Amino acid sequence: MGKTLAEKILGSHTKKGDATAGEIVEATVDFLMVHEVLGSRIIPILEEMGVEKVWDPERILVVNDHWAPAKDSMSAEIHQRNRQFVAKHSIKHFCDVNCGICHQVLPEMGLVKPGDLVIGSDSHSTSYGAFNAFSTGLAATDSALIIATGKCWFRVPESLRINISGDLPDMVMSKDLILKIVTDLGPDGANYKSIEFHGPTMDSMSIESRMTVANMSVEAGAKSGLMTVNDAVRMWMATRAPGVKWKEVVPDDDAKYVEQIDIDLQKEPIDPIVAVPHSPSNGKPVSEVEGVELDQAFIGSCTNGRLEDLEIAARILKGKQVNPGLRMIITPASRETYLQALRLGYIETFIQAGAIVTNSTCGACVGGHLGVLGSGEVCISSTNRNFRGRMGHPESLVYLASPATVAASALKGVITDPRSVR
Amino acid sequence: MVKKLEQIKGRAWVFGNNVDTDQIIQGRYLTLLDYAEMAKHAFEIPRPEFASAVRKNDIIIAGRNFGGGSSREEAPQILVRTGVGCVVAESFARIFYRNGFNVGLPLMTVPEVTAVVRNGMKLTVDLSEGTLTVDETGEVLKGDALPQMMLDLLRAGGAVPRFRQQK
Numbered sequence: 001m002g003k004t005l006a007e008k009i010l011g012s013h014t015k016k017g018d019a020t021a022g023e024i025v026e027a028t029v030d031f032l033m034v035h036e037v038l039g040s041r042i043i044p045i046l047e048e049m050g051v052e053k054v055w056d057p058e059r060i061l062v063v064n065d066h067w068a069p070a071k072d073s074m075s076a077e078i079h080q081r082n083r084q085f086v087a088k089h090s091i092k093h094f095c096d097v098n099c100g101i102c103h104q105v106l107p108e109m110g111l112v113k114p115g116d117l118v119i120g121s122d123s124h125s126t127s128y129g130a131f132n133a134f135s136t137g138l139a140a141t142d143s144a145l146i147i148a149t150g151k152c153w154f155r156v157p158e159s160l161r162i163n164i165s166g167d168l169p170d171m172v173m174s175k176d177l178i179l180k181i182v183t184d185l186g187p188d189g190a191n192y193k194s195i196e197f198h199g200p201t202m203d204s205m206s207i208e209s210r211m212t213v214a215n216m217s218v219e220a221g222a223k224s225g226l227m228t229v230n231d232a233v234r235m236w237m238a239t240r241a242p243g244v245k246w247k248e249v250v251p252d253d254d255a256k257y258v259e260q261i262d263i264d265l266q267k268e269p270i271d272p273i274v275a276v277p278h279s280p281s282n283g284k285p286v287s288e289v290e291g292v293e294l295d296q297a298f299i300g301s302c303t304n305g306r307l308e309d310l311e312i313a314a315r316i317l318k319g320k321q322v323n324p325g326l327r328m329i330i331t332p333a334s335r336e337t338y339l340q341a342l343r344l345g346y347i348e349t350f351i352q353a354g355a356i357v358t359n360s361t362c363g364a365c366v367g368g369h370l371g372v373l374g375s376g377e378v379c380i381s382s383t384n385r386n387f388r389g390r391m392g393h394p395e396s397l398v399y400l401a402s403p404a405t406v407a408a409s410a411l412k413g414v415i416t417d418p419r420s421v422r
Numbered sequence: 423m424v425k426k427l428e429q430i431k432g433r434a435w436v437f438g439n440n441v442d443t444d445q446i447i448q449g450r451y452l453t454l455l456d457y458a459e460m461a462k463h464a465f466e467i468p469r470p471e472f473a474s475a476v477r478k479n480d481i482i483i484a485g486r487n488f489g490g491g492s493s494r495e496e497a498p499q500i501l502v503r504t505g506v507g508c509v510v511a512e513s514f515a516r517i518f519y520r521n522g523f524n525v526g527l528p529l530m531t532v533p534e535v536t537a538v539v540r541n542g543m544k545l546t547v548d549l550s551e552g553t554l555t556v557d558e559t560g561e562v563l564k565g566d567a568l569p570q571m572m573l574d575l576l577r578a579g580g581a582v583p584r585f586r587q588q589k
Contacts, residue, residue, distance in 0.1 A: 385442075
């Protein structure tokens with residue numbers, strides 16, 4: 001029987017070199033990413049475990065990103081603990097509060113390559129599936145065990161294959177595609193499973209768009225959101241990790257999938273999608289929610305704070321003014337993204353349009369800082385979760401959408417179809 | 423510390439489907455370094471009375487996809503800290519499930535449990551048997567059997583005590 005991407009990549013990291021869906025395997029991890037969870041939870045666990053030495057200081061990235069720079073003295077203490085840990089253990093890769101969001105900076109630093117097994121102390125670690133790596137989010141205890149041993153146990157997931165063909169129409173983004181997929185699957189439709197995204201649409205997609213899809217796979221409960229290598233990945237590896245050897249992993253033709261879904265965007269084009277409160281799987285065509293009044297529009301996060309996202313927002317906002325009844329907040333995903341946007345003039349466009357541009361941080365997406373919602377406030381957001389209370393007050397409402405829909409809505413002050421402001 | 427997995431006796435707190443991690447513990451409390459302090463905010467959004475009214479060994483009953491969303495281990499940790507004896511759900515989100523065992527929080531999957539159990543009912547859960555009994559009526563619901571590896575993890579009290587045992 002042939003193997004899926006998940007079986008192949010997990011299998012290649014086991015002693016026996018093989019893995020089959022359903023079995024529990026111990027695998028050697030290539031790389032671990034930890035953020036503030038290191039300081040708040042992992043360090044105390046390592047102390048309790050009696051671990052003095054990390055397994056490999058060159059295979060760990062520490063990022064201070066969730067509340068960057070510190071929003072209060074507690075987050076400042078967590079950041080201090082991370083800095084001390086990095087110094088004490090000579091951790092090679094460290095991004096302090098000036099770098100950006102973990103899932104953006106890890107690939108930017110060339111720390112993921114096709115075929116890798118990458119773990120992050122964050123649920124959106126599925127993002128690296130865009131690079132043909134098996135990556136998933138675990139929490140503090142598992143991260144501590146990996147820091148100690150470099151190993152982790154996995155139940156090898158069953159796989160769900162989605163074949164996508166056709167082009168996304170103008171002003172319809174990969175965010176709309178994944179919101180539709182998550183809505184069709186439901187919040188647990190891919191629970192414990194690995195999703196494989198295939199087809200010409202995925203092959204022609206940019207890194208940014210692919211990362212959005214892989215990132216939000218977890219919103220359907222998926223353990224990973226995997227893709228094969230395309231030209232964008234080849235180009236990325238050549239520039240971000242020159243000289244690093246890697247080998248593409250492809251699933252076997254006779255691999256076993258629990259389900260296969262075909263999406264033909266030519267036959268059935270999709271509209272911009274908005275996920276209404278309080279679940280990312282509550283997606284609706286934008287026409288069904290047009291006119292909902294807004295207090296805030298937010299573009300940022302590991303899901304949609306990349307250059308492509310800022311570019312489309314700048315295109316929509318250029319020479320125009322954000323509706324005075326609303327505040328617009330833009331948080332580039334990383335310092336590098338910020339700099340590129342600055343050079344291309346997007347940042348000036350945003351500020352001229354009346355938007356607030358913040359430093360790179362998870363910030364508003366986690367209700368942390370720089371855009372927290374008050375009681376009764378309504379926000380349209382390019383982020384990944386609209387759970388009750390996610391971005392602030394339990395009585396606030398979050399609508400998830402693409403950066404294009406967020407920017408168009410910011411102009412009108414109400415939820416707006418981006419195709420209507422071209 | 424060896425954890426008892428039979429005869430977990432407590433009162434039911436019944437929740438619906440898709441109780442996400444922000445409903446268990448909101449993101450804004452994650453900078454609290456003291457779990458006891460954080461536990462005061464358990465289920466603050468859906469059940470504000472929970473943290474002050476929960477008693478030792480009380481049992482959380484939930485529908486599908488309990489614990490979806492964030493990977494935050496604080497979610498099962500604070501349930502341990504509030505004294506919750508066990509969570510019985512129709513299904514669990516993947517990361518929460520793993521985290522529960524890692525921190526020593528007993529979890530059991532029982533189909534249709536929310537169709538039978540009501541708030542405040544007295545229950546007895548036996549993880550090694552995989553059963554939930556409604557004390558008043560004697561009705562027994564059968565849960566999915568736990569793999570031996572998970573039972574061993576729970577008996578040890580979680581992944582950290584087990585690591586220390588094996589070291």
